[in-house]
Structure formats: C-alpha cells, structure tokens
Amino acid sequence: MSKTKKNRANSKQYKFFHDILSIDMLQVIAFSLMLTIFIYGVSLVFINSYIGDLLYKRGFTQYIVVLMASSVIVFTLLKFIKISSEWEKLSKNLIPEHINFENPNSYELANLQKNLNQNKSFIAIRCSRVLASFINGENRTAVAEFISDDSSFYTAASASSYVLPRILIWAIPIMGFVGTVVGISSAVNGFTSFLGRAEEIEQIKEGIGFVTSGLAVAFDTTLLALLLSVLIMLPLVAVERFESRLLLAVDIYLNDHLLLKLKNKIQNPVEQLTTNSGQNFIEEVIKIEEANIQLIEQIELTTKGLENKLVTIKNLQQSLNNDSKFLGSSSQLDRILERVSDNLEQLEPVLKELSLPRRLILVEEKNNIQ
Template identity: 55%
Template structure:
C-alpha cells in the first residue's frame, strides 16, 4: 500500500470501515441464535441505535488494532541499524551515501524514510545545519499528522454515548405513549396486562440502550488512549535516534567557506568603491589648515570685542563707585548737623509728657475724692431713712397686733351672746329683750366685718424729710 510523504503511520479509513462492518455482522450473527438471552435481547430488541452503537464501536476498535500493528512494526524497525559506520560521511557527494539514501527511501518504515530525508538534505546542502532543520520540520509534521489521525475515533467515542441517550429518549417516549393508550383502553384484565407490558418494554429500551452505549464507549476508549500514547513514544524515539546517531555524523563544512567568501567579497567591494587612504590625506590636510586659519581669525575678533566690552564695564563700575562715595559723605554730614536738634526735641517732648502726666494724675485724684465723699453722704442719708422707716413699721405692727386682740375679744363676746340668746330663746321669757339685742348686734356686724378684713402696709421712700 502506498503512502503519501510523512504518512507512514496513517491507517486506511476504508479498511477500518470494512473491518467494522465485518465485526458488526459477526457479532449479530453470533447472537442470532441466542436472541432469547440477555445479550441477544440487548442487541436485537432495543431499537436501531444499538446497531449504530456497535458499528461505531467496531470502527474505533478496528482503528485501534490497525494503528497498534503499524506502531509495533515501527518499533521493530527502530531496533535495526540504519546508519552505516564504514561510510565517508564527510563527503556529501559520496556515491555510497547516495545509494544509502535511495535504499532507505525505498523502505516503508517511518524511521528509514526520515533518515533518508535527512541524508538527502545533507547531500544537497553539504552541511549539517540544513539536515538538522529538516529533521526538526519532519518531527513537527509527524506530530501534526498523528494528532489529526485520531480525529475520527475521538468523534466516534464521543458520539457513542449520545446514541445511547437517543435510544433512552426513544424508549421513554414509547413508554409514555403506551401508558397513555393503556389508560384510555383499560377495561379488562387482559388489556391492563398488555398495556403494562408495553410500558415496561419501552422503559427497558430506554435504560438498555444507555447501558450498552456507555459500556462500549469505555471499552474502546481505553485502548485508543493507550495506542495514542504508544505512538507519541515512537515519535520521540525516532527523534532521539536521528539526533544521537545520524546528525552527529554529518560534517558541518559550509560555515568556514561561507565566512571566507564573505570576507573576500567585502574586501573587493571596499577596494572597488572607496578611494585609497593616500588620496584622502592631502584634501583633508588642506581643509584642516583652512579651517584652523578661519577659526583663529574668528576667535581673535571675538576676543577683541569681549575685551572692549570689559573695559567699558570697568569704567561704568568706577563711576558708580565714585557717586556712591559722594552720596555717603553727604548723608553723614547732614546727619551730624541735625543730631543736636534731634536730641533737644526729644528732651522737650519727654518733659512735656511728664508734666501732662502729673496734671492728669492730680485731676483724677481730686475727682475720686469728691466722688467718695458724695457716696459716703448719700449712704448716711439712706441709713437714716431706713432706720426711721423701721421704727414707723414697728409701731404700726404693734397697732395691728392690738387690733387683732380686740377683734378676737369681740368675736368671743359675740359667741357668748349667741349662746345666751339661744338659751333665753329656749326659756321663752324675755323675747322682746332678745329682739332688741338682735337689732343692736345686726348693727355691730358690719363694723366687725370691716375690722376683721386683712390689712396691707406699703412703705414709700421719698426725698422729703420725715416730720
């Protein structure tokens, strides 16, 4: 079977489908006579999804088996010695090297073809670097091809449980439909039994399809993962073989020649396009002399200008210093002339301030004395008036107490008269006398009430003398 480049580890998809179809047919043929068993019931009586699940599992299993066979063959090929020791590896154009490359290319194993491609790169380039780069590219291509080759089985492993869930949905739908029909037609015992059988068969389909799908997905996924890891180890072993046993034999002879050629080309370009150093010295010397002359003349002119400005500045500073000295002397003279006048004015001002202070102090003392005497006199007058008012108040209080005593005696007398009158009225002898006494008492009552009223005493303070 022919392969495209870098696809030595690929598995033929038509062959995989053929093997899966044969495997599915064999399984169903084996259980055809055993349909009454549990496994036969799972395969034949649980819907079309079981066939699809078994077929998908057969595809994954066939792919895994074919892949494992190829990888095992490559591991056996890796144990052989593909690198001849007696060859002249330092000569990329050696006929023996050409024949070795053709023999390796004709071999169908991945290790032989990778060695052949590395040798071909060494023959065409003549250095080890190009061969190493091609070997690295080969490794990347093989890894990518390995990843892509597992796309189909991974999809199928993912799809197998989904088919089981689809069967579950179909079974539950059948059970629900049968149960609803059973409720509508349930009338006799036989009909009830038949309806219950329909419901249970639908539930059996629902759970059995999921069971088979999950079991087969686990069954085919584990070998697939192991084979994928086995292939990764094979690719790593091939890379190690190339780096350790083939590439070190190549001679890296291209770099010194290239460096020498590059140096010669640079020297030739410099000699062709640039003038000689002798041709550049005279113009440079002339230019330097002219530049130095112009620079010296310019420097001298600038120096003269700076010197002139400096002399002018010094002259201005001298004039300013003379004016400052004259103004200072004039100020000192004026200050010495006016110093005596300033002292006399200050002494007069101090004398005037002292006189004013004494005068103000005397006036304040006299005013304070007059105010104090006036306050003392007013206090004495107020004391006399308060004492006189106190005596008058005491006399009036005594009169009030005496009036109170008289009123109490009058009230007591009235009470006694009332008692006597009551006793006399009980005796009934002198009614006329009593009538007269009552009239006199009636006349005395207003006076007694007037005397019995409370009195208010008000003290009024005036500026007039008390007589």
C-alpha cells in the same frame, strides 16, 4: 518557485505518512461491517438471554452503536499493527558504521540515501530525508532545524489521524441518548393509549408490561452506548501514546545516530577566500555607516547649538535697539532742558528789575472846561 517546491514537498510528506502510519478508512469500514456481522452472529447463541435482548430487542440505535464501536476497534487494531511493525524496524541498524559523512558529495552517501528512500519504513524515509538535506549543501545547524520541522509535521499528522475515531467515541453516547428518548416516548405513548381502553385487570397488566418494556429500551440503549464508549476509548488512547513514543524514538535516533556523524561542509580555498573577503567588506561598510551616523549626529548637535546662539544674538540686538531708542529720547530731553535754562537766564534780569521796590506818586490834574 521555492514556495511551490515547499508545497510539493509537504504533499509528498503527507502522502508518505498516509501510506506508512495512517489507516485507509475504506478498509476500516469494510472490516467494521464484518466485525458487526460477526458480533450479531455470535450473539444468536445468547438470544434468549439479557445479551440477546440488549442487542436485538432494544431498537435500531443498538445496531448503529455496535457498528461505530466496531469501526473504532478495527482502527485501533490496524494502528497497533503498523506501529508495532515500525518499532521492529527501528531496532535495526539502518546507518552502516563504515560510511564516511565528511564528504557530502560522496558516492557512498548518495547510494545510502537512495537505498533508504526505497525502504518503505518510517524510520528509513526520515533518515533518507535528512541525508538528502545534508547532500544538498546544508550544514549541521540547518539539518537539525530540518529534523525539528519534520518532527513537528509528523506529530501534527499523527494527531489528525485520530480525529475520526474520537468523533465516533463522542457520537456513541449520543446515539445511546437518542435510544433513551425513543424508549421513553414509546413508553409514554403506550401508557396513554392503554389508559383509554383499560377495563379489565388483564388489559392493565398488558399495558404496564408495554410501558416497562419501553423504559427498558430507554435504559438499555444508554447502558450499551456508555459501556462500549469506555471500552473502546481506553485502547485507542493507549495506541495513540504508543505512536507518540514511536515518533519521539525516531527523533532521538536521528539525533544520536545520524546528526552526530554529519560534518559541516568544507569550502575550497577560493570559496573560503571569497566568503572572507565578502565578510570583511561588509564589516567595513558597516563601520563606515556607523561613523557616518555619528558624524551626522554631531553635525545636528552643532547646528542646534548655533541656532541657540543665533537666537541669543537676536535677543541681544533687540535689547540694544531698545537701549538706543531710550538713549535717543534722553538726549532730546537734555536739549529741551538746555533751552529752558537759556530762557531762564534771559528772564533773570527782567525778574530782578521787577523785584526792585518802587514808589508811586499820585498827580491831580484839572481839566479845563471850555
């Protein structure tokens, strides 16, 4: 819904700017046709001179170039008249000194805003829009932002209104070059045709004259186009700067004569208490949230420490298990050694007996043979 309202407000702004500072193009076309006819009517006096040749005897492109230049001239004049009128209105004091701006809901302020809105001038409408924003409950900061947004919009609209004249200034030299191509083409074709049938000197002279007239068309069309484009471009740039200065002066007027008088809206005690309570509640919620975040961070750090200690305990337990296994194998080896020792003790008497010296006696025995 708010987006729709904003689009409607922008369309109203554009319509207002079109009515105040923009130029009606149908009006420009009508006046430019009249100016073109006037120029060619006046130039009939000089028809036998170089000016007459330049306008009447150099092809169709000359008429188009003069019409385009006339359109830019008419646009520039109408713009200058409107901007000059707005400068005069800017010098008037539109904001009375006795108006009290402390109460946005006062009848005086509403009546002033209504009267300014009915005054069909650029500065009055801008002041009316600023007061409407202030009456609708905006504070000084919001009103200052509103003035800045309005200024950006009108600056962009002003720049876009000069698009068509700039296009015409760009197209005029192009038409001159088109005339140059037409003239050179005509000269070359004439030169080729008269060479084929040139038999006498008089015919050659006529052919050369035809060629030179074609070259004259080529150069004169470019000359007129470049000359007119320069002559109309300088006033157009001057008027554009004149309008930019007007927009800047309006912004300065709004800041110095209107924005400084606006006061921030004073709340009643109940609204102020409600606002303060809400702000305090929000601050307390933010503090609690920050404390919860810190507590969660501490819990995470403690959890990581416990996990590290648990890993250490597991490693220690594994080491103890390895040591117990090693100790179990050591006790088994001790038992084996004890058994070996017992067996050695049992073998010791036998070994001692075997170690004593012995004497062998050989006895010869006869066998009785039967």
